[in-house]
Amino acid sequence: MEALLIILGAILVYSVITYLWQRRIVKALTEEEFRAGYRKAQLIDVREPDEFAGGHILGARNIPLTQLRMRMKELRKDQPIYLYCQNGLRSGRAAQMLYRKGYRNLYHLKGGFKKWTGKVKKNS
Structure with missing residues (x-):
């Protein structure tokens, strides 16, 4: 029982640290803020291809999270990434x-x- 509590505590601490770090490195935007800037940025949908085909934000490129490591070079470091x-x-x-x-x-x-x-685009 004590080991379980230690493991749960460790998971909780890890989750909090990850959450706080994520808030520091990526800015969460409301839809209005997102809409105001995404046309001047690299707009990336990280969902899987079937989700993307079912509907995506007009102008978005699909680079699924599962492929991001291999396809990272497609993104420019000198431009914002949405x-x-x-x-x-x-x-x-x-x-x-x-x-x-x-x-x-x-x-x-x-x-x-x-x-x-x-606006949303769907692939037929």
Whole structure:
């Protein structure tokens, strides 16, 4: 029982540290803030291809989180990167990966695509 409490405590501490670090490296934007800047940035949807095909923000490129390590070189370090996923979790993880590789101008959509009310494109 004591070991379980230690493990749960460690998980909780790790989660809090990760959350605080993520808040420092990636700026969470409201839809209005996101909309104001994404046209001048690299707009990246980190969801899987089938999710992207089902609907995505107009102008977004699909680089799934599962492929990001291999495709990171497609992104420029000298331009802002606007990330989004379905609810904000994967885009936060993507920002962490990018930050470790020297990308600094990172933003993500608070609440993710499911909260987006703007223009959407669907692949038929």
